[in-house]
Amino acid sequence: MSVNKEVKRITTHTLRQMKASKEKIAMLTAYDFSFARIFDAAGIDVLLVGDSASNVMAGHETTLPITLDQMIYHASSVVRGAQRALVVVDLPFGSYQGDSLEALRSAVRIMKETGAHAIKLEGGEEILDSVQRIISAGIPVMGHLGLTPQSIYKFGTYTVRAREKAEAEKLRKDALLLQNAGCFAIVLEKIPALLAGEVSESLEIPSIGIGAGNGCDGQVLVMHDMLGINTEFRPRFLRTYLELHTEITSAIRHYIGDVRSGDFPSASEQY
Numbered sequence: 001m002s003v004n005k006e007v008k009r010i011t012t013h014t015l016r017q018m019k020a021s022k023e024k025i026a027m028l029t030a031y032d033f034s035f036a037r038i039f040d041a042a043g044i045d046v047l048l049v050g051d052s053a054s055n056v057m058a059g060h061e062t063t064l065p066i067t068l069d070q071m072i073y074h075a076s077s078v079v080r081g082a083q084r085a086l087v088v089v090d091l092p093f094g095s096y097q098g099d100s101l102e103a104l105r106s107a108v109r110i111m112k113e114t115g116a117h118a119i120k121l122e123g124g125e126e127i128l129d130s131v132q133r134i135i136s137a138g139i140p141v142m143g144h145l146g147l148t149p150q151s152i153y154k155f156g157t158y159t160v161r162a163r164e165k166a167e168a169e170k171l172r173k174d175a176l177l178l179q180n181a182g183c184f185a186i187v188l189e190k191i192p193a194l195l196a197g198e199v200s201e202s203l204e205i206p207s208i209g210i211g212a213g214n215g216c217d218g219q220v221l222v223m224h225d226m227l228g229i230n231t232e233f234r235p236r237f238l239r240t241y242l243e244l245h246t247e248i249t250s251a252i253r254h255y256i257g258d259v260r261s262g263d264f265p266s267a268s269e270q271y
């Protein structure tokens, strides 16, 4: 896609300014060129190439199976569709935990091979080495605390996190550690709204909530959820803006009917 020089790209700096001026940040996941282009033209601020691609694109039960190569494929498609939005890419499970050099290598591959602008990692203190190493190489990092789906087998459930005092305290501490390490924003997933509001107030960098209430500096949703492509996933925090599953099913049935009846193609639809 040719680059429109008149469109001003959202940067990590823009997001910080938005927080300072209390302008909420709108972020959505995207995994391919066509949807990225629509979302970008509609004015979305941040496109997240989430490892939720493992669920919604590949049909896996968890985010764990997706590979770095697969994330790179999705991310490079999204980047080609985005002229204005900041594109952030998830480092997949197994590509950064436990070894900060490997984390840096994974992040460098994403930046070099996709043209994305930033990466996202799940976790706090336990992955701080990786976060620091990646940031010191000049790569912007978005943190992710609360419900971190790559640790689902440790949690055992997708229920609300940090309801207990000790976990809430760890989350507050981790948020500050990530900010001090140089993260430009932090996703807060499925935690009590009061805690998310308090953490957001305490941070200079923006928080982006999903199931974390209205006190966050921005919101993110998975595109398949907010467009109603998924019918089986309807948690309380989700607002669905379309019922695409129903719309698409009806269009497909209409098409099948037209093909079977011979109505399609008509005289004007052939050469």
Ligand code: KIV
Binding pocket: 029, 048, 049, 050, 051, 052, 053, 090, 187, 189, 210, 220, 221, 222
């Ligand atoms: O992978 C993803 O889609 C995410 C969002 C839910 C924040 O990490």
